Amino acid sequence: MHMVMIFLDGFGLGGKDDNPIVAAETPSIDELLGGHLLWGKRYITYKNTVLRPLDPLLGVEGTPQSATGQTTLWTGLNAAKAIGHHLRAYPNKSLAEIIAEKSIFRQLAELGKTTMFANTFTKGYDQAVAAGKRAHTASTLSALAGGVRLRRVPDLLAGLAVYQDMTNEILVQQGEPVSLISSFEAGRRLGNLALHYDFTLYEFFQTDVKGHKQLWDEVIGLVERIDSFIGGFLSVVKEEDVAWILTSDHGNIEDFSVKGHTMNPVPALCWSNQPMKWPEWNTLEEVTPGIIKLLTEGS
Template sequence: MLLLFVDGLGLGGALEELFPLLLALKPQPLDATLGVEGLPQSGTGQTALLTGVNTAQFLGRHQGPYPAPSLRPLLKRSLYAWAKEEGLPVLHANGYREEYLKRALDPKRLRLSAFALSAHLAGLPLLPLGHPLALSPLLEDPGAWGKKAARLARDFPLAVLEYWALDLAAHRAPETLPRCFQELGLFMESFLEACGELLLVSDHGNAEEPWHPHHTLNPVPLVSTAPAPPPPRDLTGFLPWLQTIITSKYKKSERNT
């Protein structure tokens, strides 16, 4: 299956106009505030998704964009680490420019998103662009990337793609948001036509309100096009929810073989 993580996508705002496909998939709302005042941020939000820990309460604040050093021990016990311990092949499918990886992996900086950092800490490779298993996070050819993502989703119990273009556009170039939403929608349509099983989640709101460049307090979407248990209430419930889906699907596959 494919876990599509979309950075900076909340429910509300102008989604009916910008991203009708998402609403057609009947997303469930997840609370991204985690009971802490202030606007949710990527470092704590993504780490909460990946670890099940209320990281905003852990730090006493929302923090981002990259996870603080004090969150790294938590990320060593992330979704990726769990999958490896369970013997489940897992793929962090993002492709990266080699010059970016060289800078980002500098031990003095480690300027990686929580998803990329937790994959790295679990011993998974961070793939260069052009690698046979890598997907471009910019989705320049969304139809082709959707078909490739479907192939990867069939080959791995869990393949993860982190799509950060919405959040970046909302902060820096909101006029490009319609194009980003269109590309994401075309990617998802192509994927669903070829595969059919998609999980989608976000860490905080942002792009759904294109009239300002800030994060929002809106809940974030949780989508599953496959059978799933009742949805969790907030970001911290995502990991156990996903573990239940993966374990059930993998054990069923083993029985069928």
């Protein structure tokens, strides 16, 4: 079985009002769920799809943040409790040490599983990190901890990677020698790539970026881009031995009545080609152990 995680930063399960996810047209997701139902605290089982809400609060006071939420998601260890608070943006030294030891990529590699981080990295990114102008996120640290090769623009040009905005628009603006593609085609590329690995991660963080700016129309467009991406992905994997989960680290875009991150649950939207007993996840820290169990013991 091939397991894929599609990670959407800042994508929660909110109410019906002030919610761009509800306002967007999402035919691919609606077909999976049997309706326009990716909102509210729902437990859904429909055909080969399962939706469960995950608690991102981690039993720690305060609003959920990216560094601790993502570290928790990709290690199975409650990072907020480990350091005593929620930490935004980039992992600190303590979180980096947790990731180095417990990364899902490392755990799977030690079990003999093949893994891939599908995102594309540029020379500009490398230079910024080397100059101390930016730091690796939890996802990148997790991949590196498992010995995963970071994919580059030549990989993208060869159809062997996907950029973080799906369509390459940002790369084109930066002057990289790439062409724009549709989000549907980006999803197809991820699907084809995932068939060669036991576990694949793809990270999309424009949801959190646009959510912080509270750009209603742009966020609706992003949600519809995500839906098209999923449609493209499914067009490749629907007949293959593939299971995938769409999830997040915390809420943001689902509630425009709140500026910034929310306290809402995040989705564990799960699908598989064949009927499968998914773990009854309730919190972020249960996801990595559940994925490892599925890949080593089956459903």
